[in-house]
Amino acid sequence: MSSFKRGLRNLGRNRSRNLLLILNRRRCCGVVKNIKVKEVSKEFSFGGQIVAALREATFDLEAGNFTCIVGPSGSGKSTLVNLLGGLEGPTAGEIFVGKIPLHRFSEKELTLYRRQSVGFIFQFFHLIPNLSAQENVELPLEFNGLPKARRAERARQCLEAAELGPERFHHNPKRLSGGEQQRVAIARALATNPPLILADEPTGNLDSRTGKAIISLLARLAREEKKIVLVVTHDRDTARQADQVLSIKDGIVSRVEHTA
Numbered sequence: 587m588s589s590f591k592r593g594l595r596n597l598g599r600n601r602s603r604n605l606l607l608i609l610n611r612r613r614c615c616g617v618v619k620n621i622k623v624k625e626v627s628k629e630f631s632f633g634g635q636i637v638a639a640l641r642e643a644t645f646d647l648e649a650g651n652f653t654c655i656v657g658p659s660g661s662g663k664s665t666l667v668n669l670l671g672g673l674e675g676p677t678a679g680e681i682f683v684g685k686i687p688l689h690r691f692s693e694k695e696l697t698l699y700r701r702q703s704v705g706f707i708f709q710f711f712h713l714i715p716n717l718s719a720q721e722n723v724e725l726p727l728e729f730n731g732l733p734k735a736r737r738a739e740r741a742r743q744c745l746e747a748a749e750l751g752p753e754r755f756h757h758n759p760k761r762l763s764g765g766e767q768q769r770v771a772i773a774r775a776l777a778t779n780p781p782l783i784l785a786d787e788p789t790g791n792l793d794s795r796t797g798k799a800i801i802s803l804l805a806r807l808a809r810e811e812k813k814i815v816l817v818v819t820h821d822r823d824t825a826r827q828a829d830q831v832l833s834i835k836d837g838i839v840s841r842v843e844h845t846a
């Protein structure tokens with residue numbers, strides 16, 4: 587059995603304890619079948635001007651599907667990811683995470699949602715430099731109040747699932763390659779077993795071979811773990827692997843039909 591599969595199996599074993607314990611206490615639930623985005627707009631006011639970053643976006647994301655979003659710089663990709671991840675609220679429209687109306691959440695509820703339901707992966711990894719790989723992955727579990735011994739066990743399972751060699755677990759980020767750092771970031775995103783994984787240009791800082799490995803890991807995460815995985819990318823090869831491709835231009839989202 588591959589280490590990825592073994593890691594996933596371990597994640598599954600802990601799922602009922604972890605997810606249900608942490609998430610069901612809240613209105614966010616651990617298993618989310620889909621996200622429905624309905625006519626969502628986001629405006630920013632900047633220097634006295636109104637910038638329409640997103641205009642009446644409507645689309646669905648399904649659990650088990652790997653979705654890519656493509657579009658030129660400044661088209662609204664990060665804005666969209668930030669809205670889905672509860673980093674900001676929409677100016678207009680509705681976002682339903684399962685049955686949960688995210689657009690109605692207070693700041694406090696959004697904080698809980700981010701901690702418990704969303705795994706973020708960024709282009710520049712955003713790992714804490716003075717913590718080891720394992721400690722970086724333990725951090726979100728610490729925020730969620732998991733005891734130390736359980737945190738360590740869980741972090742190692744997630745690092746294994748993200749295919750980081752165990753000999754690297756105690757290395758600080760600066761002793762890891764870009765690809766290894768991104769694997770740690772993926773493990774950290776998996777730590778609380780969130781139903782939603784959002785990756786904003788996760789391979790933008792990697793060589794193409796490593797980038798491909800990271801993308802296939804994210805695709806398998808969607809398909810084998812039945813998570814909702816949304817990846818922002820500039821790469822056409824990456825988009826070709828997706829179950830669904832969304833294109834965004836000047837804040838307008840459209841679905842790209844596969845040409846095979």
Ligand code: ADP
Nearest residue numbers: 630632637639658659660661662663664665666
């Ligand atoms: P992308 O990720 O596709 O490069 P963004 O979502 O970052 O695009 O930005 C979309 C548009 O919204 C851009 O015109 C950007 O300048 C603007 N924008 C994004 N965030 C803010 C903000 N916090 N304040 C003002 N304008 C913003």
Ligand code: MG
Nearest residue numbers: 663664665786
């Ligand atoms: Mg961006």
